[in-house]
Amino acid sequence: MALEDIAAGIRSALEGKTFTGSLKFDCGDAGVLVMADNTATTKDRETDCTIRISEENLVSLLKGRLNPMLAMATGKLKLSGNPAVAMALVKLIG
Template sequence: MTIDQIEAQMKARAMNFVGLGALVKFDLGGGEALFIDGRKTPPTIAREGATPDTTLTISSDNLIKLAEGKLAPTLAFMTGKLKVSGNMGIAMKLSNMLED
């Protein structure tokens, strides 16, 4: 799975992010990022965005594992593979949405 495929998968499942109520950035390093804008209905997924409410820093390899269900968001956070800056409550809400 590639970042393009993850972006497409997130777009296909955008309605899962209804109720997020925030702009979240996945910072993949190397200038790559994905944004989930859960302030809109339907939520939008894009490569660029405004200043996020929460930033999740994760390698592209670990984001792929997360998207494939091979890495749980909570485990990724606890093992340092996922770092959160900004509103932790939004990150927790997003974690629940990703695990569905």
């Protein structure tokens, strides 16, 4: 699944919802997915929080098949910035 497809799904999930803050999923060479301003895009920008994760693990995380705490403990996910933003936005789209 391409990051643009994931972004489109997140945009649909965010319709009618509001959030503050910004979050970037950095998938290395596959690109980035940024949630900010009540939408999702694959255009890179500075964010309140960055999660470094593989594209495959991102899909698993968003589908609820990868536990975020377990992913952090096993090194599949690395977080920098404000973790409260990450928790709020992932819950919003989950």
